[in-house]
Amino acid sequence: MSFKGAVFDVDGVLLDTPHERAWRDTLRDLMEDEWRDVQPQTSYRPERFTSAFYQECVAGKPRMAGATAVMHAFGVPDPERRAHEYSDRKQERITELAQACEFSAFPDALRFVLAVRDAGIPMATASSSKNAGLFLRAIRLDEFAAEQGLSYEFLKPGTTLLDFVDVDISGRDFKRGKPDPEIFVTAAGELGAPPETCFVVEDAVSGVQAAKGGHMAALGVARADDEALLEHASADLVVTSLDDVDVPALAQARLAPRSGA
Numbered sequence: 649m650s651f652k653g654a655v656f657d658v659d660g661v662l663l664d665t666p667h668e669r670a671w672r673d674t675l676r677d678l679m680e681d682e683w684r685d686v687q688p689q690t691s692y693r694p695e696r697f698t699s700a701f702y703q704e705c706v707a708g709k710p711r712m713a714g715a716t717a718v719m720h721a722f723g724v725p726d727p728e729r730r731a732h733e734y735s736d737r738k739q740e741r742i743t744e745l746a747q748a749c750e751f752s753a754f755p756d757a758l759r760f761v762l763a764v765r766d767a768g769i770p771m772a773t774a775s776s777s778k779n780a781g782l783f784l785r786a787i788r789l790d791e792f793a794a795e796q797g798l799s800y801e802f803l804k805p806g807t808t809l810l811d812f813v814d815v816d817i818s819g820r821d822f823k824r825g826k827p828d829p830e831i832f833v834t835a836a837g838e839l840g841a842p843p844e845t846c847f848v849v850e851d852a853v854s855g856v857q858a859a860k861g862g863h864m865a866a867l868g869v870a871r872a873d874d875e876a877l878l879e880h881a882s883a884d885l886v887v888t889s890l891d892d893v894d895v896p897a898l899a900q901a902r903l904a905p906r907s908g909a
Contacts, residue, residue: 650899651865652841654764655832658775658818660707660851661869662757662809663783666745668702674738675718683730692722699872708826708852710776711735739779746782753787753809754871755796760849760890761812762793762800767898772815772835774848776825780818784810815839826854829862836864847903849890856881867893867903 659665676694679687705721706714715735719727745751764771773784787809793800803812810816815838822830829843836843848859851869859866860882868878868886878886885903887893897904 649845649901650767651769651845651847651901653836653839653846654769654771654898655835655839655846655848655859655864656757656761656771656773656813657708657848657850657852657855658773658780658784659777660871661754661849662761662773663751663753663787665742665751665777665779665783667742667777667779668699668706669750670738670741670745671702671706671714671718672697674734674741678734678737682733683724686725690722690724692724696722700874703852703872703874703877708776708850708854708858710822710825711739711778713825742779746779749786751783751786753792754890755792756890757869758787758789758792758809759796759798760893760895761809762789762798762803763895764898765802765812766800767895769898770814770839770841771812772839773810773813773818774816774831774835775818776831778819781810781816784808784813784816784818826852827857827861829858829860829864832858832864833862836862845901847884847898850883851878853877853881856883865901865903 659667705717712735715731719731724730785808789812790805790807817835824830832848833843836846844863847865849867850856856866856868866883868883870888875886892906894904894906
């Protein structure tokens with residue numbers, strides 16, 4: 649029995665997008681300008697907004713939930729109102745970075761996506777970000793495959809990463825964000841597969857928790873030296889590169905490391 653569906657988060661899994669940079673830079677700019685009068689009342693310091701902080705407070709969450717979490721984490725006064733301003737300013741910044749092409753795809757992720765399709769497993773992208781489609785549409789899989797010397801009959805000229813997946817539910821409004829499993833269960837449903845027959849690829853603890861909460865297998869990608877955190881969240885397999893996943897094992901509905909990885 650093979651997996652019947654694969655659900656991919658986008659930021660940090662498929663694409664190296666500038667979300668973390670946008671969140672960090674936007675807060676720094678606000679604290680140095682419009683919010684400089686309240687900054688001394690907070691615990692915010694630029695050096696405290698680390699990648700680990702981003703993964704804990706923001707990654708995988710809807711934009712407003714992430715902004716609100718940051719406000720509370722740093723003890724910013726009037727957190728609800730300021731979260732709206734922070735969220736709006738961050739969106740302006742991410743749009744600027746996207747238009748400047750300040751992002752890229754992870755090569756191991758694109759190789760894995762192609763291998764999963766070659767294994768006959770339907771795929772969905774499911775990100776909390778409303779910007780995911782903008783980034784996915786910019787990645788040309790046909791050009792990547794040619795550069796890598798990979799040849800697949802199913803890969804047509806002009807195919808983007810967004811074209812390639814069977815379902816994309818990124819950016820939809822759900823009542824509950826991760827770690828609630830709603831987004832992933834919805835993706836499985838639109839693939840026509842029971843959740844327990846699917847696996848989710850995630851880089852954030854909240855995403856792994858969402859997958860497990862939906863009775864789905866969880867493949868953790870530790871791109872930020874956070875293997876232990878993903879393992880503690882009960883990921884079924886944690887790798888630092890998707891090249892290290894045993895693709896033939898997917899046909900047996902197993903997440904396993906590639907031999908020698």
